[in-house]
Amino acid sequence: MKVLVTGANGQLGKEILLMLQASGEDVIGVTRDDIDFSKPDEVAKKIAKHKADWVINCAAYTQVDKAEEEKELAFLVNRDSAKAVAEGVSKYGGRLLHVSTDFIFDGTQSHPYSENNIANPLGVYGQSKWEGEQAVCAVLPSAVILRTAWVYGMHGNNFVKTMLRLAAEREELRVVDDQIGTPSWTKDIASTILMLIKKNASGIYNFTNEGVASWYDFATAIIEEATQLGLPCKTKSIHPITSEDYPTPAKRPHFSVLSKKKIRNMLDEPVRNWREGLVMMMKEIKECADF
Numbered sequence: 001m002k003v004l005v006t007g008a009n010g011q012l013g014k015e016i017l018l019m020l021q022a023s024g025e026d027v028i029g030v031t032r033d034d035i036d037f038s039k040p041d042e043v044a045k046k047i048a049k050h051k052a053d054w055v056i057n058c059a060a061y062t063q064v065d066k067a068e069e070e071k072e073l074a075f076l077v078n079r080d081s082a083k084a085v086a087e088g089v090s091k092y093g094g095r096l097l098h099v100s101t102d103f104i105f106d107g108t109q110s111h112p113y114s115e116n117n118i119a120n121p122l123g124v125y126g127q128s129k130w131e132g133e134q135a136v137c138a139v140l141p142s143a144v145i146l147r148t149a150w151v152y153g154m155h156g157n158n159f160v161k162t163m164l165r166l167a168a169e170r171e172e173l174r175v176v177d178d179q180i181g182t183p184s185w186t187k188d189i190a191s192t193i194l195m196l197i198k199k200n201a202s203g204i205y206n207f208t209n210e211g212v213a214s215w216y217d218f219a220t221a222i223i224e225e226a227t228q229l230g231l232p233c234k235t236k237s238i239h240p241i242t243s244e245d246y247p248t249p250a251k252r253p254h255f256s257v258l259s260k261k262k263i264r265n266m267l268d269e270p271v272r273n274w275r276e277g278l279v280m281m282m283k284e285i286k287e288c289a290d291f
């Protein structure tokens with residue numbers, strides 16, 4: 001099986017690429033230098049050229065706040081180029097798995113969002129991803145849409161790395177406590193994506209790690225684990241604050257926990273709790289001095 005991974009320098013794309021390479025699959029990773037998603041007109045042809053059995057689309061404009069001012073670019077990458085990827089794949093009859101986000105929801109629900117709940121994004125990033133999903137499904141109804149959330153891993157930038165950097169410098173941290181979601185480890189997301197491909201799935205699936213947390217809970221866990229592992233940490237106290245105390249250009253959902261009821265039936269093993277995933281990732285960080 002030949003697999004093409006876009007966004008191959010990103011957090012998730014790189015994890016998937018390495019996992020496929022380790023298992024000896026025929027895999028190609030493409031980056032911004034190979035296919036520029038800000039130029040959707042060029043994307044379909046460049047995707048089709050590879051004739052991969054599966055394309056995993058991890059390329060995305062992911063800067064949630066900056067998207068509020070770079071609206072046009074966010075839509076070019078997340079909607080128009082996602083559609084162009086689907087067009088490229090449909091040209092030769094391949095399969096597509098497209099990655100999407102919990103930020104398509106407005107967070108007003110108080111129980112986990114299922115695949116069928118109505119999207120109502122609060123910001124440009126979420127809206128561009130939601131329109132991207134719809135465009136992909138219109139072109140390729142057999143596509144898989146994998147929605148995930150609060151992604152962190154060894155590659156690229158993320159909340160864990162930011163907290164570790166701050167912990168090495170500051171005695172006190174202030175972290176938002178009124179946004180609830182599920183931190184999700186790229187290794188667990190990647191292996192779930194590969195499972196969906198192997199099972200030749202179609203349709204929309206949610207996947208995150210198990211459990212719920214606020215950013216404050218997540219930060220507290222990171223500091224506790226950093227201390228336990230002997231990573232550099234000056235932080236003595238973490239203060240919970242509200243979203244109002246920490247205004248950002250983009251509004252974020254207060255509650256974006258995704259239900260895993262549908263995907264659980266497909267998985268051979270129980271979904272790992274977010275805290276266990278965090279411990280495993282932080283042990284990897286400890287082994288690799290350069291983070």
Ligand SMILES: NC(=O)c1ccc[n+]([C@@H]2O[C@H](COP(=O)([O-])OP(=O)(O)OC[C@H]3O[C@@H](n4cnc5c(N)ncnc54)[C@H](OP(=O)(O)O)[C@@H]3O)[C@@H](O)[C@H]2O)c1
Pocket residue numbers: 007008009010011012013031032033035036037038057058059060061062077099100101102103129147148149150151152156157
């Ligand atoms: N991060 C999260 O918390 C989160 C949560 C839910 C869902 N997701 C979704 O998960 C997927 C993977 O996200 P991630 O966390 O791995 O994000 P990421 O680390 O930001 O990776 C995104 C990749 O897309 C590439 N990209 C951006 N603009 C591009 C362009 N114009 N042309 C070509 N490539 C471009 C980036 O290239 P460069 O490396 O060159 O910048 C990067 O490699 C995305 O669909 C995202 O929406 C992420």
